[in-house]
Amino acid sequence: xxxxxxFKDKTARQVMxxxxxxSLLLLVIIGTSLFLKALPIMKEKNLxxxxxxxxxxxFKGDFGFYPFIISTLYVSLIAIIIALPLSILTSIYxxxxxxxSVKKVFEPVIDLLSGIPPVIYGVWGTLTIVPLIADKxxxxxxxxxxxxxxxxxxxxxxxxxxxxxxxxxxxxxxSIPAEMTDASLSLGATKWQTVKKVVLRKSFxxxxxxxxxxxxxxxGETIAILMVCGNIAVIPHSIFDACYPLPxxxxxxxxxxxxxxxxxxxxxxxxFLLFIIIxxxxxxxxxxxxxxxxxxxx
Amino acid sequence: MNNGLAKxxxxxxxxxxxxxxxxxxxxxxxxxxxxxxxxxxxxxLNDVNLTIPExxxxxxxxxxxxxxxxxxxxxxxxHDETPEVKISGEVLVDxxxxxxxxxxxxxxxxxMGLLAQRPCPLPMSIFDNVAYGPRIHKLKRRKALNxxxxxxxxxxxxxxxxxxxxxxxxxxxxxxxxxxLCLARGLAIEPEYILGDEATSALDPISTRKIEELFVRxxxxxxxxxxxHTLRQARxxxxxxxxxxxxxxxxSGATEEFFNNPKEQLTKDYLSGSFS
Numbered sequence: 001x002x003x004x005x006x007f008k009d010k011t012a013r014q015v016m017x018x019x020x021x022x023s024l025l026l027l028v029i030i031g032t033s034l035f036l037k038a039l040p041i042m043k044e045k046n047l048x049x050x051x052x053x054x055x056x057x058x059f060k061g062d063f064g065f066y067p068f069i070i071s072t073l074y075v076s077l078i079a080i081i082i083a084l085p086l087s088i089l090t091s092i093y094x095x096x097x098x099x100x101s102v103k104k105v106f107e108p109v110i111d112l113l114s115g116i117p118p119v120i121y122g123v124w125g126t127l128t129i130v131p132l133i134a135d136k137x138x139x140x141x142x143x144x145x146x147x148x149x150x151x152x153x154x155x156x157x158x159x160x161x162x163x164x165x166x167x168x169x170x171x172x173x174x175s176i177p178a179e180m181t182d183a184s185l186s187l188g189a190t191k192w193q194t195v196k197k198v199v200l201r202k203s204f205x206x207x208x209x210x211x212x213x214x215x216x217x218x219x220g221e222t223i224a225i226l227m228v229c230g231n232i233a234v235i236p237h238s239i240f241d242a243c244y245p246l247p248x249x250x251x252x253x254x255x256x257x258x259x260x261x262x263x264x265x266x267x268x269x270x271x272f273l274l275f276i277i278i279x280x281x282x283x284x285x286x287x288x289x290x291x292x293x294x295x296x297x298x
Numbered sequence: 299m300n301n302g303l304a305k306x307x308x309x310x311x312x313x314x315x316x317x318x319x320x321x322x323x324x325x326x327x328x329x330x331x332x333x334x335x336x337x338x339x340x341x342x343l344n345d346v347n348l349t350i351p352e353x354x355x356x357x358x359x360x361x362x363x364x365x366x367x368x369x370x371x372x373x374x375x376x377h378d379e380t381p382e383v384k385i386s387g388e389v390l391v392d393x394x395x396x397x398x399x400x401x402x403x404x405x406x407x408x409x410m411g412l413l414a415q416r417p418c419p420l421p422m423s424i425f426d427n428v429a430y431g432p433r434i435h436k437l438k439r440r441k442a443l444n445x446x447x448x449x450x451x452x453x454x455x456x457x458x459x460x461x462x463x464x465x466x467x468x469x470x471x472x473x474x475x476x477x478x479l480c481l482a483r484g485l486a487i488e489p490e491y492i493l494g495d496e497a498t499s500a501l502d503p504i505s506t507r508k509i510e511e512l513f514v515r516x517x518x519x520x521x522x523x524x525x526x527h528t529l530r531q532a533r534x535x536x537x538x539x540x541x542x543x544x545x546x547x548x549x550s551g552a553t554e555e556f557f558n559n560p561k562e563q564l565t566k567d568y569l570s571g572s573f574s
Contacts, residue, residue, distance in 0.1 A: 099381060179418040183480070186374055186412035187431045187487055188404045197430070202421040 027279075034275055037268035044262060050269065056233035058257065063266040065273060067235045071150070071243035072277065074236060075225060076218040078154025079161060084211060086158075087165035088200075094166075095173040096191050096199070107170075114163035122227035125156035130228055138240045145240035148230030153243065156224050161214040168213065172206030173199055205293055212285040219278050222247035246274045327352035327491070327521040328373065333387035335368055335377070342368045344545040346387070350538070355513055355522045357532035357553075360542035361573060366525045369542070370493050373523065374410040375403050392490075408435060411484025411520075413497040417476035419468035420483075424451075424460055427468045427479055431487030450482040454512060474505025481512060492516060494524040498531065510535050529569065533557055541565050 041050070041063065053064030094103055134147030176199060184194040200207070230242025231252060250270050258264050326349035335343035343365045350356045358366040368377075375396060377383040388395045396406045420427050428447040432438045438446050451457040451464070456478045460471070468479055477497065484492065494513070498506040513522055514535055526532050532539055533553065540550040541564075549556065549565045560566045567573060 177418065179414055179416060180420065182376065182379070183412075183414060183418045183483075184420060184430070185379065186376060186407055186410070186414075187434070187483065188407040189430075189434050190404065193434050197422075197434075198420055 031272075031275060031279075034268055034272040038265055038272045041262050041265035041269050051273075054233075054235050058260055058263050058266070061262060063262065063269075065246075065270060067233050068244055068246045068249050068270060069273065069277070070235055071229070072219060072245040072247070072274070074150050074239075074243060075153040075157060075229065075245055076215055078150060078239060079157035079218045080211060080215050082154060082158035083162050083165055083214065087162055087169055088207065090162075091166045091169035091173060092195055092199070094170060096195055107167075110163045110166050114167070118160065118221060118224040119227075121156055121160050122224035125152060125224060125228040129155050133240065142238060142240045146230060146242065148228060148242050149240045150229070150236045150243045151239040152228040152230075153225045153245070154239070156228050157218050157221055160221060160224060161218055164217065165210055165214050168210040169203075169207065172203045172210060175206070176202050205289055208285065208289055208292065212282065212289075216278055216282060219274065219281070220247055222251045226251055246270050246277075250274075326350065327392065328523075329388075329390040330372075331388040331390070333369075333372065333389060334385070335365070335372060336384045337380075337382050342545055343372070346545075346547055348540060348547055348550055350521065350523060352521045353517055353519070354537040355517050355524060355535055356538045356540060357536035358523065358525045358540045358542060359527075359529060359532050359568075360548075361568070362527075364542045365545040366542050367495055370495055370523065370525050373491070373493060374407050374412060376412075378403055408487055409489050410491045410493050411481075411487060411489040413477070413481055413484060413492065413494040415496045416500045417473060417480045419471070419476050419479060422468065423465045424468045424471070424479060425464040428482050428486050430483060435487060437488065446486060450486045451479075453485065454478040454482045455508065456482060472505075474501050474508065477501055477505065477509060478512070481509070485516075490520060492520050492522045494522070494526075496525055496527055499527055506531075529557075541568065543568070 045063065050063055050065055051069070052066050053062070054066045055062040055064040056067065094106055098106070129152050130147035130149075132147070133149060133152055134145055137151070138145035138147065138149075180198060180202065181194055184198045185191075189197070225245055226248035229245060229248060231244045231248055232242040233244050233249075234241070236243040250267055253263075254267050328350040330346055330348050330350075333343055333346040334341070346369065358369060360366050371377050372385060372389055373391070373396075377385060385397060387397075389397055391406070391409065395401070420430055422430070425447055428450055429443055432443055432446055447464070448457060451460065456475060459475060468476065471479060477500075481492075492513070498509050501509065510531065513524070516522060517537075524532075524536070536553045538551065539553050539556040541548045541556070541562075543564055549560060549562045556565075557569065560569055
């Protein structure tokens with residue numbers, strides 16, 4: 001009996017280890033295959049030129065990825081700048097202030113929002129956000145904007161990551177022991193003082209982790225962005241200019257014009273760059289989080 | 299308010315003194331009238347009437363779930379944070395009902411230093427923990443604040459243990475140190491009352507003794523109300539005892555009288571350990 005039990009235990013352990021390794025390998029496999037596909041273009045052109053040139057003329061064989069990289073970062077940055085304060089305030093309200101009946105209405109709706117397909121956000125963005133920017137907002141700042149812009153992409157993306165951020169932040173806040181907030185309240189602190197000095201402080205690393213997760217999602221968001229960004233391969237000079245993030249580039253062009261020499265390989269390089277951006281971003285933020293935890297752990 | 303009786307109050311070493319009996323009739327610091335607390339259909343506190351004399355230690359004892367923590371929480375209005383809790387009746391602190399409309403909950407809590415069951419340092423340094431209350435109530439200017447923090451840390455006997463690291467995280471202290479820190483934090487808001495909710499139940503015997511000694515010292519200046527699970531603790535440090543069962547006050551009185559001559563059958567059973 002003993003032997004069979006031990007055998008079962010060992011096998012289960014090894015099977016699970018295998019599965020865990022497989023999911024780790026997936027990352028390597030995807031990375032490698034993208035890299036191999038992108039290799040021809042990297043051999044043909046100078047990688048530095050590919051990354052820093054803003055010349056995108058596939059017909060002539062010019063593949064400059066700079067505008068796409070900038071667009072990806074720009075749109076995601078705008079999105080997080082808009083979404084983070086909104087989501088922190090919303091989740092603070094739901095966590096500390098709202099009555100149970102309000103929570104019962106809001107929380108399912110927020111979950112529902114994160115379940116809406118991106119294409120619907122895209123259509124809505126095209127019908128509402130784009131004209132709003134073109135007619136109402138942009139004229140105050142620039143001479144002309146079609147509305148299809150960095151700002152439109154950032155806004156739509158912000159709205160898309162908002163529910164994700166809110167639900168993670170709520171979890172982060174709710175993991176704070178009630179004794180801690182009670183301690184602050186019993187000292188005569190108001191709710192807002194408690195939130196500001198205890199809750200936000202205690203959940204600082206959690207907030208950063210939530211931000212990293214939603215920015216990673218923002219980097220990869222494709223359809224909705226593609227519909228409102230304008231998709232012009234130039235470096236955007238203001239938030240009212242059109243832009244062309246990497247995922248949109250790949251989704252728009254993969255499968256078409258593949259006969260063009262180097263084009264497939266270039267698109268694969270785009271995919272590989274996106275992959276690398278996300279890996280580096282996650283890695284860096286993990287290091288940063290560790291540092292913060294070490295230095296400011298309370 | 300101070301009618302001189304409190305000054306004559308014998309110190310801890312001689313609890314079997316008749317003056318303690320008279321203390322019950324001393325100036326009441328807190329008077330509770332017809333207090334009822336309900337959570338949904340649960341009647342947690344049922345017609346509680348009692349007085350708590352000033353500048354003494356009053357222990358609330360009783361089996362788990364009898365409502366003693368609930369009673370304690372009504373004193374600093376912590377039930378305000380849970381909207382399901384319905385409270386009726388009066389809690390007179392220094393003569394005025396803290397549940398009157400227009401009474402600021404912050405003013406009520408500022409009078410009450412709470413010591414929770416498990417010590418819970420705020421997520422900041424040792425110094426900032428003690429300075430937390432004075433800062434939010436703007437009690438002290440920056441320079442005076444240093445002095446205040448040191449003073450209260452000294453008072454709870456923590457200063458010598460932490461003097462080199464007051465700017466480091468409070469969560470690195472031992473549990474016993476944390477509880478003394480929490481006491482210093484509570485005292486720093488300059489309260490008149492100290493509420494302890496089984497404040498020593500998570501501590502080792504030595505830390506427990508330190509906290510108990512502090513309570514005994516503190517009753518010269520403060521009115522102390524402790525919820526406790528251990529009868530021995532109540533016997534050791536309290537002046538008065540309140541025994542609760544199923545949301546009602548069964549018996550209350552001076553400690554020595556209470557333990558030696560309990561009047562109610564229920565009290566006798568509880569003290570003899572028939573139930574707990």
